[in-house]
Amino acid sequence: MRKCIVTTKSQTLARKAERSLSRAGIGSRVMSVDPALTERGCGWGVELFCSDVSAAEAVLRRDRIYFGVTLGGGV
Amino acid sequence: MVYLDNAATTFPKPREVIKETESAMRELCGNPGRGSHRAAAAAAERVYRCRETAGSFFGAPPENVVLTCNATAALNIAIKGYARDGGRILISDMEHNSVLRPAARAAEERGAELLNYETFPGDDGRTVEGIRKLIKPGSTVVVASHMSNICGRILPIAEIGELCRDSDCVFVVDGSQSAGRLKIDVSGMKIDALCVPGHKGLYGPQGTGLLVLGNVGHGLPRTLTEGGSGLNSIDITMPDDPPERYEAGTLNSPGAAGLSAGIEWVGRVGIDRISEHEDRLCRMFRESIAEIPGVTVYSDEGGPVALFGVAGKSPAGIGAFLDGRGICVRSGLHCAPLAHKTLGTAPGGAVRASFGFFNTASDVKKAVDAVRRVAAL
Numbered sequence: 001m002r003k004c005i006v007t008t009k010s011q012t013l014a015r016k017a018e019r020s021l022s023r024a025g026i027g028s029r030v031m032s033v034d035p036a037l038t039e040r041g042c043g044w045g046v047e048l049f050c051s052d053v054s055a056a057e058a059v060l061r062r063d064r065i066y067f068g069v070t071l072g073g074g075v
Numbered sequence: 076m077v078y079l080d081n082a083a084t085t086f087p088k089p090r091e092v093i094k095e096t097e098s099a100m101r102e103l104c105g106n107p108g109r110g111s112h113r114a115a116a117a118a119a120e121r122v123y124r125c126r127e128t129a130g131s132f133f134g135a136p137p138e139n140v141v142l143t144c145n146a147t148a149a150l151n152i153a154i155k156g157y158a159r160d161g162g163r164i165l166i167s168d169m170e171h172n173s174v175l176r177p178a179a180r181a182a183e184e185r186g187a188e189l190l191n192y193e194t195f196p197g198d199d200g201r202t203v204e205g206i207r208k209l210i211k212p213g214s215t216v217v218v219a220s221h222m223s224n225i226c227g228r229i230l231p232i233a234e235i236g237e238l239c240r241d242s243d244c245v246f247v248v249d250g251s252q253s254a255g256r257l258k259i260d261v262s263g264m265k266i267d268a269l270c271v272p273g274h275k276g277l278y279g280p281q282g283t284g285l286l287v288l289g290n291v292g293h294g295l296p297r298t299l300t301e302g303g304s305g306l307n308s309i310d311i312t313m314p315d316d317p318p319e320r321y322e323a324g325t326l327n328s329p330g331a332a333g334l335s336a337g338i339e340w341v342g343r344v345g346i347d348r349i350s351e352h353e354d355r356l357c358r359m360f361r362e363s364i365a366e367i368p369g370v371t372v373y374s375d376e377g378g379p380v381a382l383f384g385v386a387g388k389s390p391a392g393i394g395a396f397l398d399g400r401g402i403c404v405r406s407g408l409h410c411a412p413l414a415h416k417t418l419g420t421a422p423g424g425a426v427r428a429s430f431g432f433f434n435t436a437s438d439v440k441k442a443v444d445a446v447r448r449v450a451a452l
Contacts, residue, residue, distance in 0.1 A: 010306050010319050011108045012138050015123040030119070032111040041308030 004053050005031055006060070007038070007045035007068035014044040017065050024059045026052050037071055045071070077402045077438045081353075081431030082224050082252060082380055082409075084274045084281055088333075089340045096280050096333030107328050108305035108319070118328045125335035126318065132338050133269060133287045134260040141286040141318040142326055146251045147173040149270035149286035152321055154218060155181045156296020157245045157268070162187045162214035165206060167194050167230060168417040169223045172410045174249050178218060191413070196376050199231035203238055215244040221253035225414050225427060227357075227378020229257070236265035245293050251275060255341045256350040256379070261289040268296065276349075277341060278432075279334030282327055288317055295320065344432070353379035353430045356439050360428060363443040369450045373420055379430040382420065385450045390426045396449045397426075402442050404428045 006028075008014040014030045021028045026048060033043035048056055050072055060067050078086045099121060105114030107122045126137035133140075143149045150173050158164055158181035166178050168191050182189035190209050195201040206217060217239050219230045232248055239246035247268045250259055255276025261269050266289045273283025288295070298313045302323030306314045314320045341349065354377060361381045365372045369386040385393055394406035408415050408424040415421040428442060 009316055010138070010314060011119060012123065012126065012318055013316075015119070016137060030111060030116065035308065038307075040310050042306055044306065 002050045002072070003047050004050040004070050004072040005033060005045040005047050006053065006056055006070050007033055007043055009066055009068070011044040013065060014046050017046045017060055017067065020063045020065055021046065021048070021056055021059055024055075026056050026059065028052075028056065033071065077434075077441050079428040079430060079434065079438070079442060080403050080405050081434075082275070082427065082429035083405055085276065085278050085431045087433055088278055088280070089337065091340050092278055092280065092333045092336045095336035096329050099329035099332035103328050103332070107326050109303075109325075110305075121335070122326055122328050122331045125331040125338075128335045128338045129285055129287065132342060133254075133271075133285075134262040135269075135287045135289065139261075139288040139317055141288065141321045142331055143284040143286055143321075144282055144327065145274070145284040146249065146270045146272040147284075149268075149284050150174055150218075150247070150249060151177045152286055152299050153247045153268035153270055153296055154178050154216065155184075155299060157216045157247065157293065158182070158185045158187055159214045159216075160185050160187070162216070163209070163211045164189050164216045164218065165192050165209050166190075166218045167192055167220060169194055169226075169228055169230075169414040170218065170220055170411070171224055171249065171251065171414070172412070173251070174218050174220065175413055194228060194230060194417075196228055199234060203231060203234045206235060207238055207242070210238075210242045210244055213243045215242070216247060217244050218247045218249065220249040220251070221257065221259065222378065223380070223411075223414055224252050225380060225382050225409050225411055225420075225425075226374035226418060227252075227376050227380045228374075229253070229376075229378070232259075232266065233264045239267075240265040243293075246289075252380075255338075256346055256353070258346060261287050265289065267293060273330065273334040273337065277334060277337045279337035280330050283330040283334045285334075286321065298323075300324075349432050350379070352432055353434070356430045356434050356436065357381050357428075359436065360430070360439045360442060363439070364446045367443075367447050367450050370446060373418055373425055381428045382418070382425045383428075383446075384420070384425045385446070388449060388452070390424050393426050393446075393449055396452075397442070397445050400441075400445045400448070402445045404442075
């Protein structure tokens, strides 16, 4: 199954997101994001199955954890 | 040895703190926040747990918990970071140099006014009213030490927070002596920046401290230190948001592990139980030495700190005599000349005995005996 990365503002928020998603039963892992894929250099996010992205975004919105773009499929 | 200098740093540390710090030294080989390989991730996870624990303890989300090397570093960020050009900085008449010096520097650099407000033990309303009269709405930073390091005086930070919120002022709290002894709720007390050491009442290792950011309705303080952050590396400025915004360079992850264990330990023992024990021992000591001819006890405001002198003897001499008998106290101005001036013990200072959770009644007895001996010389 393909993996996607939901980007966050920081590594700290990626960890907060991971916990939030875990409580909602969505598995994820904190990952660094290649500088080539961001505008500002090294970034962070949570890696999860692409099929879980919509649900994950809903959870993060509910828990007020800011997230950015989702980098998808084979990253 | 009878250790009575817990206001400087607590000793001993709980077993759990030593164990966690040591295991972090052995097991955490990665640099937290630099790379996502398993070694870095393990260290980052431990650091995050410290933020969670501290955030829960002080009423703030984990991302608002900034790791510093001590309370002084946190105070420098908060005071200098929030000071406005042409604004005003208000500090109490009981402040430690860790507040006074950065406030003086910030005032000089920003062309701001630095003013003292009087504190009135037993009359919080009068203290708050004094602050109200000095406030310049929208451009004032009010700093308050929650508890004095030389006499235990407690300031009404909830009331001051309320006043600051109503007056559009920034409120910075120095919790160096109160964290772990008195309840502090950053959100409920409307504190914009709480600065605490990890190594005093939180029973963590030296080299740790926290800047806990509150509502941040005033925006974030400016950064004091810039460097690598493991985030947004192309930007020439530090990241936009805490905590990474204020954490340039490698973090003290073993320290964070130990600090986390210390906060958890304090939570398990209970701050009420800790402060009741420390206050009771200090009261016993204070009352006993007050009866010794030639001894003056300078403050009777309660708390875990006893400040005293012996007629005809210098504070340094008393301290050295007690040290010779295995009693560790601190003599002099305790980095708080302003507070000593307010209490009337400047310029010579005094001797301070400060109690911790691991002190016993036997420690009190030995210390009292030693004071009796030096007074009799």
